Amino acid sequence: MSIEAKFKKLGTDNAPGQEGRQQSAGIESLMRGSALAGRPVDFSHGDVDAHEPTPGSFELFSAGVSLGGAQAYTEYRGDIGIRELVAARLADFTGAPVDAANGMIITPGTQGALFLAVAATVTRGDKVAIVQPDYFANRKLVEFFEGEMLPVQMDYVNADETRAGLDLTQLEDAFKAGAKVFLFSNPNNPAGVVYSADEIRQIATLAAQYDATVIADQLYSRLRYSDVTYTHLRAQAISAENVVTIMGPSKTESLSGYRLGVAFGSKAVIARMEKLQAIVSLRAAGYSQAVLRSWFAEADGWMDDRIRQHQAIRDDLLSVLRATEGVFARTPQAGSYLFPRLPALAIPHADFVKILRLQAGVIVTPGTEFSPHTGDSVRLNFSQDHQAAVAAVERLVALVERYRA
Amino acid sequence: MSIEAKFKKLGTDNAPGQEGRQQSAGIESLMRGSALAGRPVDFSHGDVDAHEPTPGSFELFSAGVSLGGAQAYTEYRGDIGIRELVAARLADFTGAPVDAANGMIITPGTQGALFLAVAATVTRGDKVAIVQPDYFANRKLVEFFEGEMLPVQMDYVNADETRAGLDLTQLEDAFKAGAKVFLFSNPNNPAGVVYSADEIRQIATLAAQYDATVIADQLYSRLRYSDVTYTHLRAQAISAENVVTIMGPSKTESLSGYRLGVAFGSKAVIARMEKLQAIVSLRAAGYSQAVLRSWFAEADGWMDDRIRQHQAIRDDLLSVLRATEGVFARTPQAGSYLFPRLPALAIPHADFVKILRLQAGVIVTPGTEFSPHTGDSVRLNFSQDHQAAVAAVERLVALVERYRA
Numbered sequence: 001m002s003i004e005a006k007f008k009k010l011g012t013d014n015a016p017g018q019e020g021r022q023q024s025a026g027i028e029s030l031m032r033g034s035a036l037a038g039r040p041v042d043f044s045h046g047d048v049d050a051h052e053p054t055p056g057s058f059e060l061f062s063a064g065v066s067l068g069g070a071q072a073y074t075e076y077r078g079d080i081g082i083r084e085l086v087a088a089r090l091a092d093f094t095g096a097p098v099d100a101a102n103g104m105i106i107t108p109g110t111q112g113a114l115f116l117a118v119a120a121t122v123t124r125g126d127k128v129a130i131v132q133p134d135y136f137a138n139r140k141l142v143e144f145f146e147g148e149m150l151p152v153q154m155d156y157v158n159a160d161e162t163r164a165g166l167d168l169t170q171l172e173d174a175f176k177a178g179a180k181v182f183l184f185s186n187p188n189n190p191a192g193v194v195y196s197a198d199e200i201r202q203i204a205t206l207a208a209q210y211d212a213t214v215i216a217d218q219l220y221s222r223l224r225y226s227d228v229t230y231t232h233l234r235a236q237a238i239s240a241e242n243v244v245t246i247m248g249p250s251k252t253e254s255l256s257g258y259r260l261g262v263a264f265g266s267k268a269v270i271a272r273m274e275k276l277q278a279i280v281s282l283r284a285a286g287y288s289q290a291v292l293r294s295w296f297a298e299a300d301g302w303m304d305d306r307i308r309q310h311q312a313i314r315d316d317l318l319s320v321l322r323a324t325e326g327v328f329a330r331t332p333q334a335g336s337y338l339f340p341r342l343p344a345l346a347i348p349h350a351d352f353v354k355i356l357r358l359q360a361g362v363i364v365t366p367g368t369e370f371s372p373h374t375g376d377s378v379r380l381n382f383s384q385d386h387q388a389a390v391a392a393v394e395r396l397v398a399l400v401e402r403y404r405a
Numbered sequence: 406m407s408i409e410a411k412f413k414k415l416g417t418d419n420a421p422g423q424e425g426r427q428q429s430a431g432i433e434s435l436m437r438g439s440a441l442a443g444r445p446v447d448f449s450h451g452d453v454d455a456h457e458p459t460p461g462s463f464e465l466f467s468a469g470v471s472l473g474g475a476q477a478y479t480e481y482r483g484d485i486g487i488r489e490l491v492a493a494r495l496a497d498f499t500g501a502p503v504d505a506a507n508g509m510i511i512t513p514g515t516q517g518a519l520f521l522a523v524a525a526t527v528t529r530g531d532k533v534a535i536v537q538p539d540y541f542a543n544r545k546l547v548e549f550f551e552g553e554m555l556p557v558q559m560d561y562v563n564a565d566e567t568r569a570g571l572d573l574t575q576l577e578d579a580f581k582a583g584a585k586v587f588l589f590s591n592p593n594n595p596a597g598v599v600y601s602a603d604e605i606r607q608i609a610t611l612a613a614q615y616d617a618t619v620i621a622d623q624l625y626s627r628l629r630y631s632d633v634t635y636t637h638l639r640a641q642a643i644s645a646e647n648v649v650t651i652m653g654p655s656k657t658e659s660l661s662g663y664r665l666g667v668a669f670g671s672k673a674v675i676a677r678m679e680k681l682q683a684i685v686s687l688r689a690a691g692y693s694q695a696v697l698r699s700w701f702a703e704a705d706g707w708m709d710d711r712i713r714q715h716q717a718i719r720d721d722l723l724s725v726l727r728a729t730e731g732v733f734a735r736t737p738q739a740g741s742y743l744f745p746r747l748p749a750l751a752i753p754h755a756d757f758v759k760i761l762r763l764q765a766g767v768i769v770t771p772g773t774e775f776s777p778h779t780g781d782s783v784r785l786n787f788s789q790d791h792q793a794a795v796a797a798v799e800r801l802v803a804l805v806e807r808y809r810a
Contacts (some may be wrong), residue, residue, distance in 0.1 A: 003528045003677075010680040015481075049473040058470050065463050065662065068454040072662030076420075108513055108664070108686040115685045123408040124529075137684045144684065257470065257477030259513070259664075259690035272408075275415040279542045279549065280520045281513040285664035285690050 001146060009143045015136070016044030016365050016381075027354050030347050032402055039385075040361030041392035046336060046383030048254040051306065054298055057255055057291050064290025072286040077274045078106025082292050089296035090264055093222075094245065095235035102267045103240075105274055106292065108284045110219045110248035110261035113273075115141060116280070117215045117244050117263055120272035121181045122147040129174035129182040131166065133339070133370035133377075135189040135217065142183070150174040152182075153373075156191040156330055157341070164193040168202050175210035182207060185217040186233070187224075190339040190370050190379040192332025194224070197231040204236035207243075213269065214238070216245045220335030222303065223252040225311050228333040234265055241266045249295050251336065251383070252306060258288040310336055313386050317393050324397040326404075336383035339367070341376050344405040349376055352403055360395040406551060414548045420541070421449030421770050421786075432759050435752050437807055444790075445766030446797035451741060451788030453659040456711065459703050462660055462696050469695025477691040482679045483511025487697050494701035495669055498627075499650065500640035507672045508645075510679055511697065513689045515624050515653035515666035518678075520546060521685070522620045522649050522668055525677035526586045527552040534579035534587040536571065538744070538775035538782075540594040540622065547588070555579040557587075558778075561596040561735055562746070569598040573607050580615035587612060590622040591638070592629075595744040595775045595784040597737025599629070602636040609641035612648075618674065619643070621650045625740030627708065628657040630716050633738040639670055646671045654700050656741065656788070657711060663693040715741055718791050722798050729802040731809075741788035744772070746781050749810040754781055757808055765800040 041047075064071040071079065080100065087100035098104055107113040114137060122128055124146040130138050132151045142149050152170045159165025164186075171182065182203070187194045195203070207214045216233045224230055234243045248261030261284075263273060277283065314331075317338055321329045326343025345352055353366045367377035382389055446452075469476040476484065485505065492505035503509055512518040519542060527533055529551040535543050537556045547554050557575045564570025569591075576587065587608070592599045600608070612619045621638045629635055639648045653666030666689075668678060682688065719736075722743055726734045731748025750757055758771045772782035787794055 001528065003526065003531075006528060007525070007677045007680055010677075010684070015683055045478055047474055048477050052473075058467070061466075061470075062463070065466075068457075069452055072453050073450055108690070111684065112686040120412070121408065123406065123411060126408075140684050144681070257691040259686065259688075259693075272412045272415075275412055276549070278420055279415070279516065279545050281517040281664060281686060283664075285513070285693055286662040288664075288690055288693075 006144065010140055015369070027351060027358065030351055031355055031359060036360045036395045036398060038361060038391050038395055039388045041384055041388050042363040043380040043382065043384065043392070044363050044365050046251060046254065046381050047385060048256065050385040051254050051309070051383050053254045054249070054294055055302070056294050057258070060291045060293050061258065061287055064287040071290055074283055074286050074289060076277045076283050077104070077270070078284060079289050082106065082289050086262060086292050086295060087264065090247070090262070093296060094232040096232065096240070098264045099267065103270055104262060104264040105270050105277065106284045106289055107261040107263060107277065108259045108281055109250055109256070110217065110246050111137065112259070112284070113246040113248065113261040113263040114217060116273035116276050117246060117269065118142065118183065119145060119276050120269050121213050121215070126181065127174070127177060127179040129171060129179040131184045131188070132372070133190055133367070133374045135185050136369040138183050150177060150179050154188065154191070156188065156193045157328060161331070162196055164188055164195040164199055166195065166199050168199070168206070171203065172206055175206055175212055179212060181213050181215065183215040185219065187220045187334035189220070189335065190337045191330065192335050192337045192339065193330065194228050194230055194333040197229060200231040200233050201236055204233055204238040208238050212242065213266065214243050216243060218245055218247050219251055221247065223307060223310060223336060224334040225307065225314070225332070230334065241268060244269050249292070253295065255291060258285070258291050260284055260288055260292060309386070310383060313382050313384065313389055314338065316386070316390050317380070317382055320390060320393045320397060324400060327397070327400070336381050338380045338382055339377050342378065342400055345400070345403045346405045347403055352399070353378060356396060356399055360392070360399055362392045362396055411549065415545055432756060432763065435756055436760055436764060441765045441800045441803060443766060443796050443800055444793045446789055446793050447768040448785035448787070448789065448797070449768050449770050451656060451659065451786050452790060453661060455790040456659050456714070456788050458659045459654070459699055459707070461699050462663070465696045465698050466663065466692055469692040472695070476695055479688055479691050479694060481682045481688050482509070482675070483689060484694050487511065487694050491667060491697050491700060492669065495652070495667070498701060499637040501637065501645070503669045504672065508675055509667060509669040510675050510682065511689045511694055512666040512668060512682065513686055514655055514664045515622065515651050516542065517664070517689070518651040518653065518666040518668040519622060521678035521681050522651065522674065523547065523588065524550060524681050525674050526618050526620070531586065532579070532582060532584040534576060534584040536589045536593070537777070538595055538772070538779045540590050541774040543588050555582060555584050559593065559596070561593070561598045562733060566736070567601055569593055569600040569604055571600065571604050573604070573611070576608065577611055580611055580617055584617060586618050586620065588620040590624065592625045592739035594625070594740065595742050596735065597740050597742045597744065598735065599633050599635055599738040602634060605636040605638050606641055609638055609643040613643050617647065618671065619648050621648060623650055623652050624656055626652065628712060628715060628741060629739040630712065630719070630737070635739065646673060649674050654697070658700065660696060663690070663696050665689055665693055665697060714791070715788060718787050718789065718794055719743065721791070721795050722785070722787055725795060725798045725802060729805060732802070732805070741786050743785045743787055744782050747783065747805055750805070750808045751810045752808055757804070758783060761801060761804055765797070765804055767797045767801055
């Protein structure tokens with residue numbers, strides 16, 4: 001593949017946070033009516049001013065700076081003291097051992113972990129099973145390394161609310177067709193659904209049977225709402241060498257500005273990831289690594305409060321959306337993404353997303369980023385100021401009415 | 406290439422900072438005499454405790470954290486306000502315009518910039534001209550993307566002291582053979598030599614003639630010693646679209662713990678780099694970006710002092726090395742690397758490097774990391790505590806005597 005072709009596939013025009021670089025020429029001719037007033041809300045990512053970073057994070061960073069060179073220049077896989085702290089907590093959280101010395105790496109964000117994990121397992125021509133819909137970078141990563149994507153549908157719309165709705169037959173078919181890697185997010189980004197214990201066990205069984213590596217992106221697995229049961233793949237019947245789990249404090253903990261993530265599990269894959277990290281960016285920023293000291297050790301009640309606040313926002317947004325004819329929105333069981341499906345409109349949904357930004361000050365991520373089959377949906381990260389988010393979704397549904405087919 | 410083969414080439418066993426992961430089994434049998442006492446010195450990277458980060462850096466970071474979400478979530482290429490500040494200063498410094506909007510990207514360290522620049526210009530089978538010796542990651546990056554390396558020798562040993570000693574005929578041969586990219590560091594890492602104005606002009610002319618992209622790693626271009634003339638390639642007769650220049654504050658300014666770098670020049674290449682950054686690690690840590698506000702705007706005299714201190718260390722280390730029979734050390738004209746060639750020893754130089762760490766507490770980077778032809782040399786980053794560095798090099802030459810062939 002020529003380098004032009006390779007980068008053409010890597011489109012970021014609709015990527016969250018890049019809206020400012022979009023060309024919107026010609027969109028005015030499609031517009032109806034005047035702008036809707038209201039505080040702009042950027043649902044493409046969480047608002048860390050509304051939900052602030054974990055208390056004490058900056059002080060830990062500051063202490064890291066005071067440590068000087070020892071904190072600035074860590075092993076590429078991260079400071080061993082911090083790895084030991086975090087590994088023990090991740091083992092507790094996931095219910096399976098984490099080897100701080102050889103089975104874990106600290107990365108620049110969970111994006112950094114995903115990049116390294118895919119690079120360490122996928123090369124030209126390799127088949128990779130990818131869920132549709134799922135985090136948009138998954139597909140781009142596979143394409144960048146010239147792997148072949150085998151899509152596996154997740155029918156979150158029609159599934160029983162206790163299941164994510166993964167098509168396990170299609171997953172097995174992908175393995176039968178030669179997929180050696182399965183990459184998925186749980187809770188799912190963008191749909192906010194959690195895989196049932198049964199789905200996770202079946203994934204584990206199939207991966208073991210076909211000797212596939214599973215990369216499990218569990219970025220949002222701490223932010224779980226009432227009554228959800230969460231099952232960690234790595235604690236199921238699968239060889240520890242066949243799973244890499246990815247997490248990080250950028251979302252629920254609002255620590256994105258420090259760029260921190262971790263990957264843990266397969267020692268062989270982690271070793272490759274570190275080799276690559278050495279030429280990608282050396283290490284997660286040394287001083288930032290110190291911020292991980294408080295991860296999974298936040299003050300009592302802090303996480304409960306954070307979950308309660310997000311659940312309240314979620315419920316209010318769902319009420320507004322569900323009062324609108326033709327909108328489908330499944331209740332997110334975890335994380336801070338809503339992925340409503342909009343009704344048929346008189347203009348293409350892609351244009352609606354642009355108009356929503358220009359006429360209502362509301363930024364959402366178009367559904368096409370997550371699956372070719374979800375072009376009528378939009379993703380909202382509802383980790384926002386509560387009142388501003390409700391008002392913004394009210395503007396969104398007002399524009400749905402205005403542009404309804 | 407299989408993924409196993411791809412990662413086998415990406416060896417980091419001798420990479421700076423990874424010595425702690427080395428296996429040294431069997432080395433004891435080669436050892437002579439007892440250990441030499443003295444404060445350990447890790448010459449594999451600079452000592453940011455001896456030469457502290459630019460004053461005010463932490464306060465700028467802190468102000469970035471106070472800005473909240475606006476600083477945490479920047480465009481993937483970095484905050485536009487900071488890009489505008491820095492672009493103007495880089496234009497002044499290099500003598501050619503820098504387009505803040507479309508011709509510059511902030512990256513996680515200069516390593517991040519190098520990775521993205523190579524990924525944006527080199528794909529499978531592409532020929533890339535690489536200097537020998539040069540920064541070890543250059544070769545690894547080309548190999549990772551399955552490019553073909555065409556080595557170009559730099560005879561810094563025999564060259565007139567006013568030249569780096571690049572073999573320009575070999576460079577032209579590489580272009581004739583189809584090299585579309587030339588990647589080099591100036592000042593050279595590891596040899597510390599600066600390319601003459603004539604050499605840079607000839608590189609520019611050849612690149613223009615063969616329409617090649619030049620990636621110029623100028624990481625150390627601010628730390629220049631008395632009487633050196635430095636020529637910026639981007640200000641020479643070459644299309645702005647054919648050059649990407651890479652710099653960062655990790656070394657001279659001791660800001661490595663924040664992981665910051667920049668690449669500027671070719672808009673087409675920068676656009677690709679940003680697309681890739683979106684799936685590699687999203688952005689340089691948002692809060693860290695704020696630290697760039699003081700870059701090239703340090704207090705009067707601060708840089709002069711830093712240069713004076715490093716020149717004094719350099720001169721003292723050269724005296725110790727040159728008093729040792731059979732050691733060749735060219736005077737570094739810029740940066741903080743010394744690359745002395747050691748005499749013939751009774752043990753392989755690779756083992757000597759390990760023994761030096763175990764018997765003398767002195768960590769150096771073996772010359773084989775930089776070129777297959779410099780296995781008898783070692784690299785020392787002399788940005789260290791002055792007295793400790795002198796004592797460590799005295800131990801180094803004592804062991805040279807002990808193990809001399």
